[in-house]
Amino acid sequence: MxxxxxxxxxxxxxxxxxxxxxxxxxxxxxxxxxxxxxxxxxxxxxxxxxxxxxxxxxxxxxxxxxxxxxxxxxxxxxxxxxxxxxxxxxxxxxxxxxxxxxxxxxxxxxxxxxxxxxxxxxxxxxxxxxxxxxxxxxxxxxxxxxxxxxxxxxxxxxxxxxxxxxxxxxxxxxxxxxxxxxxxxxxxxxxxxxxxxxxxxxxxxxxxxxQYHRHHMPPIHHLESVVRNAQLFEAKWGYRTMGHWLHAFRLLGLIDDVEGRPIRILRDPDADDLALTGQQSHQPYSNTTTVIRILEERARQRDAGREPGTAGEAQTAQAVA
Missing domain, CATH: 3.90.550.10 (Spore Coat Polysaccharide Biosynthesis Protein SpsA; Chain A)
Structure with a gap:
């Protein structure tokens, strides 16, 4: 054997x-x-x-x-x-x-x-x-x-x-x-x-x-390493990986990732970012897709000239889809 x-x-x-x-x-x-x-x-x-x-x-x-x-x-x-x-x-x-x-x-x-x-x-x-x-x-x-x-x-x-x-x-x-x-x-x-x-x-x-442990998705608590490793991947293979996380970071206003130039970190995550992306104790896992849906809806409301709604988002963002 x-x-x-x-x-x-x-x-x-x-x-x-x-x-x-x-x-x-x-x-x-x-x-x-x-x-x-x-x-x-x-x-x-x-x-x-x-x-x-x-x-x-x-x-x-x-x-x-x-x-x-x-x-x-x-x-x-x-x-x-x-x-x-x-x-x-x-x-x-x-x-x-x-x-x-x-x-x-x-x-x-x-x-x-x-x-x-x-x-x-x-x-x-x-x-x-x-x-x-x-x-x-x-x-x-x-x-x-x-x-x-x-x-x-x-x-x-x-x-x-x-x-x-x-x-x-x-x-x-x-x-x-x-x-x-x-x-x-x-x-x-x-x-x-x-x-x-x-x-x-x-x-x-x-x-x-x-096993459950507290986590964030997208992983804003690892913002610097995700950005660094995405750029290493791009230098090696000619394109970036982790696109869904970078997309979420951009919607959060954490980065500027215009194609053709290095990704810039614009700010550190704040308490609102951590609340939105954080896994709750009753949730078996954290979920990037749900957070992106919320962020894209916020962006649509801003484009339409409305004040983005945030009430309850931190509690519902990581709900299991």
Whole structure:
């Protein structure tokens, strides 16, 4: 049997990482090891597990996500790699599903992700309880009805929960480590794989449950890194990525992104911006599409000479579509 290493990146949220370990302890096919690329000075205190857990400290700018994934992949010793976000609790079949999928397809496989509301992991948890309350993200497509389905648009790649054969990942060159902070490195990696003819595919199974944490969509709390990484992507590939986020930033008056010249940050996000984009505790995930609809409606009202309405928007912007 080919072995599977699970790799994850971690900064803060120790309870979330502990739940990842507990989820891996309940696998029908346990991983050979867990590699944690730690993006902070202090290592984690983690639950006991029936497999080795190795923590490696990765430094280099704020949130060196690309470098951390590469370092974890190089450290891993198994034939297959499962890349799992530290907020994602793996369902019992996740490792086995990916092992079977990668035996069939030498490419990148993306498993399922369901989102949990706040409080779902308090006072102990079980997978039946998760299944009863978890929801799918309205901005993300679901899995195929069965098996593996090729994705013909590299922009679909999302690093929250995916797997590759280790040799294929390393031969492809891994993530571009010039990206740091939030945004851009996933699309860059997907485009690179597409150019090399390496398949990107959805699969039924490989399910993980995303734990609630406070977030903003669009990610205005990562404004500077999104802008920097969008311009890095443009310099490399000839066009910008993260267009929906940049569109929202422009509607908010945060940036000037006229085509043909560098993006300018006009101001920092304020309390109203944070309220509009912030995820509420009862909402399993944050939602860029809903915020853009509100901002575009505000713009239409201004164009019509009316005062834009804002009452209740902060409470409704992130409602699940």
């Amino acid at each position: 080919n072995t599977v290493s699970v790799v994850t990146l971690a900064k803060g949220r120790p309870d979330h990482l502990a739940n990842v370990v507990l989820g891996l302890c309940r696998q029908v096919q346990p991983p050979a090891e867990l590699i944690v690329a730690v993006m902070q000075d202090q290592l984690y205190v983690l639950p006991e597990a029936p497999f080795p857990i190795r923590q490696i400290v990765t430094t280099g700018g704020a949130l060196p996500l690309a470098a951390a994934r590469n370092a974890a992949a190089r450290t891993a010793t198994s034939d297959m790699l499962v890349f799992l976000d530290m907020d994602c609790i793996p369902a019992p079949d996740l490792v086995a599903d990916y092992a079977a999928g990668l035996a069939e397809l030498d490419g990148l496989l993306m498993g399922e992700v369901m989102y949990l509301p706040g409080g779902a992991t308090r006072d102990g948890w079980n997978f039946d309880g998760f299944a009863a309350v978890a929801v799918r993200h309205s901005d993300r497509r679901g899995p195929p009805p069965a098996g593996i389905e090729r994705c013909n648009d590299y922009r679909c790649f999302w690093s929250l929960n995916f797997a590759m054969r280790r040799a294929t990942f390393l031969a492809a060159g891994g993530f571009d480590e010039r990206y740091f902070g939030y945004g851009g490195e996933d699309t860059d990696f997907g485009k690179m794989l597409d150019g090399k003819g390496i398949a990107i595919a959805w699969m039924k199974g490989g399910l993980a449950y995303h």
